[in-house]
Amino acid sequence: xxxxxxxxxxxxxxxxxxxxxxxxxxxxxxxxxxxxxxxxxxxxxxxxxxxxxxxxxxxxxxxxxxxxxxxxxxxxxxxxxxxxxxxxxxxxxxxxxxxxxxxxxxxxxxxxxxxxxxxxxxxxxxxxxxxxxxxxxxxxxxxxxxxxxxxxxxxxxxxxxxxxxxxxxxxxxxxxxxxxxxxxxxxxxxxxxxxxxxxxxxxxxxxxxxxxxxxxxxxxxxxxxxxxxxxxxxxxxxxxxxxxxxxxxxxxxxxxxxxxxxxxxxxxxxxxxxxxxxxxxxxxxxxxxxxxxxxxxxxxxxxxxxxxxxxxxxxxxxxxxxxxxxxxxxxxxxxxxxxxxxxxxxxxxxxxxxxxxxxxxxxxxxxxx
Amino acid sequence: xxxxxxxxxxxxxxxxxxxxxxxxxxxxxxxxxxxxxxxxxxxxxxxxxxxxxxxxxxxxxxxxxxxxxxxxxxxxxxxxxxxxxxxxxxxxxxxxxxxxxxxxxxxxxxxxxxxxxxxxxxxxxxxxxxxxxxxxxxxxxxxxxxxxxxxxxxxxxxxxxxxxxxxxxxxxxxxxxxxxxxxxxxxxxxxxxxxxxxxxxxxxxxxxxxxxxxxxxxxxxxxxxxxxxxxxxx
Numbered sequence: 250x251x252x253x254x255x256x257x258x259x260x261x262x263x264x265x266x267x268x269x270x271x272x273x274x275x276x277x278x279x280x281x282x283x284x285x286x287x288x289x290x291x292x293x294x295x296x297x298x299x300x301x302x303x304x305x306x307x308x309x310x311x312x313x314x315x316x317x318x319x320x321x322x323x324x325x326x327x328x329x330x331x332x333x334x335x336x337x338x339x340x341x342x343x344x345x346x347x348x349x350x351x352x353x354x355x356x357x358x359x360x361x362x363x364x365x366x367x368x369x370x371x372x373x374x375x376x377x378x379x380x381x382x383x384x385x386x387x388x389x390x391x392x393x394x395x396x397x398x399x400x401x402x403x404x405x406x407x408x409x410x411x412x413x414x415x416x417x418x419x420x421x422x423x424x425x426x427x428x429x430x431x432x433x434x435x436x437x438x439x440x441x442x443x444x445x446x447x448x449x450x451x452x453x454x455x456x457x458x459x460x461x462x463x464x465x466x467x468x469x470x471x472x473x474x475x476x477x478x479x480x481x482x483x484x485x486x487x488x489x490x491x492x493x494x495x496x497x498x499x500x501x502x503x504x505x506x507x508x509x510x511x512x513x514x515x516x517x518x519x520x521x522x523x524x525x526x527x528x529x530x531x532x533x534x535x536x537x538x539x540x541x542x543x544x545x546x547x548x549x550x551x552x553x554x555x556x557x558x559x560x561x562x563x564x565x566x567x568x569x570x571x572x573x574x575x576x577x578x579x580x581x582x583x584x585x586x587x588x589x590x591x592x593x594x595x596x597x598x599x600x601x602x603x604x605x606x607x608x609x610x611x612x613x614x615x616x617x618x
Numbered sequence: 619x620x621x622x623x624x625x626x627x628x629x630x631x632x633x634x635x636x637x638x639x640x641x642x643x644x645x646x647x648x649x650x651x652x653x654x655x656x657x658x659x660x661x662x663x664x665x666x667x668x669x670x671x672x673x674x675x676x677x678x679x680x681x682x683x684x685x686x687x688x689x690x691x692x693x694x695x696x697x698x699x700x701x702x703x704x705x706x707x708x709x710x711x712x713x714x715x716x717x718x719x720x721x722x723x724x725x726x727x728x729x730x731x732x733x734x735x736x737x738x739x740x741x742x743x744x745x746x747x748x749x750x751x752x753x754x755x756x757x758x759x760x761x762x763x764x765x766x767x768x769x770x771x772x773x774x775x776x777x778x779x780x781x782x783x784x785x786x787x788x789x790x791x792x793x794x795x796x797x798x799x800x801x802x803x804x805x806x807x808x809x810x811x812x813x814x815x816x817x818x819x820x821x822x823x824x825x826x827x828x829x830x831x832x833x834x835x836x837x838x839x840x841x842x843x844x845x846x847x848x849x850x851x852x
Binding site (some may be wrong): 428464469473 | 790
């Protein structure tokens with residue numbers, strides 16, 4: 250859909266008003282380049298980002314991307330020369346490559362707000378309450394989650410670190426996560442090839458198997474292969490994740506309830522998985538902070554798996570505010586991304602939370618375009 | 619004229635000519651042996667356009683040809699949202715080839731995508747960069763790996779001799795077309811047991827956005843009758 254000039258002006262006016270309100274709430278204005286070095290984004294997201302961002306080439310600087318979101322460059326700028334605590338607001342276009350020829354949103358305005366503050370539950374509540382109040386007249390449907398609880402549950406499993414690392418690596422890929430969990434919990438049988446390999450490794454050294462399989466080509470070395478073979482043997486000798494722990498994790502993956510009821514449910518399972526207690530305490534503190542800001546936490550929807558399929562940097566609180574029409578993308582979305590600041594910050598890191606609003610959707614819901 | 623694009627050389631061209639010829643539509647090359655021009659006999663109002671198989675998807679989507687014969691792999695890889703742009707009218711039963719993921723035979727620990735994913739994670743930790751997969755089928759391979767939750771890989775472009783990239787140390791694994799597997803084997807590679815991305819074959823496609831005037835629709839009707847196929851919806 251091409252927007253007429255007047256529609257564009259209406260959307261920009263909505264964006265500017267929202268941006269002004271964020272500045273009035275104490276944020277510092279921040280700008281970033283539209284052309285971003287592709288390396289940082291590829292390093293973070295892997296090959297998947299190529300399907301979602303426009304890649305172009307600069308003769309001198311190499312591969313560049315049209316800014317797919319603001320968070321990464323804003324975090325980089327803050328980690329480079331920001332003071333803390335800090336609150337930033339920005340407004341500008343983001344660009345999203347679309348495979349579907351009829352897709353609408355290839356470039357659109359975003360207005361965003363990022364908070365770098367060590368008082369985490371308080372900052373979560375601040376962002377959510379601010380967005381809720383800015384968008385209150387639209388009667389949007391809120392949804393919240395907390396990837397930190399899921400991560401804490403994985404870290405708390407009584408199983409070797411290698412398995413936990415494999416699960417954590419795929420926390421944003423629900424299908425692969427589920428397949429791994431099924432295997433580690435003994436619910437899925439190993440493939441015949443895996444069983445055959447394990448059998449042969451009992452009598453032969455990996456080196457002998459490699460030599461028998463054919464000439465080794467490529468950079469992945471015999472040591473790399475032997476190391477993984479050893480890991481497979483070790484894993485095969487490791488008992489499955491205890492049925493009770495696995496059941497708790499499956500339960501957590503599907504937990505969906507109003508926030509206070511979800512909290513009570515989590516408190517109920519904590520004695521069986523004590524490692525999640527700090528994450529539950531943080532959830533409870535956030536609910537207190539939200540309540541103090543006038544949010545009805547009794548009814549606020551909570552889903553433990555909410556936000557698991559978005560770009561993989563949220564690692565705590567996540568939220569969306571969506572219109573009733575399920576075909577429209579969320580009007581606002583955001584979350585906590587502490588690990589991203591550590592990844593981009595060379596040596597330092599700082600707890601961070603933020604979110605964006607799509608002014609075009611706001612204008613549309615108001616009937617202005 | 620209703621334009622039909624066909625591969626301009628090689629076995630794919632010969633088999634295409636045979637297939638249409640067996641149904642009463644004789645395709646013949648005209649002019650000198652190296653000239654890319656031809657005609658189609660046995661029907662009025664149809665023009666033969668000789669093209670590289672790799673360019674036929676683009677010509678179909680632009681509507682510069684009405685019908686085209688090319689591999690189903692090329693259409694799926696080159697056209698985002700291909701079903702909205704072309705209709706796969708008829709699979710022609712030749713040009714069979716599988717797009718597969720292959721790794722060195724000596725990787726005794728890798729048999730499935732699950733193994734590939736785990737090996738990629740360890741490879742990145744060990745070598746400091748993502749495990750590279752050489753291919754020319756970027757869209758198909760990326761969509762397949764994303765759908766299967768494989769992470770920590772990078773695609774590197776390879777337009778030919780892809781099987782050699784591993785030995786040449788420009789990739790650790792490949793995703794390429796194979797029919798017999800012989801070239802893979804000769805280059806010390808094996809196919810992952812769940813690494814079949816797409817089973818390709820030569821297919822007659824119809825361009826949805828071409829000019830389908832009543833006259834051309836009528837010509838399409840007679841082509842369909844000759845070929846013994848139901849008329850596709852325009």
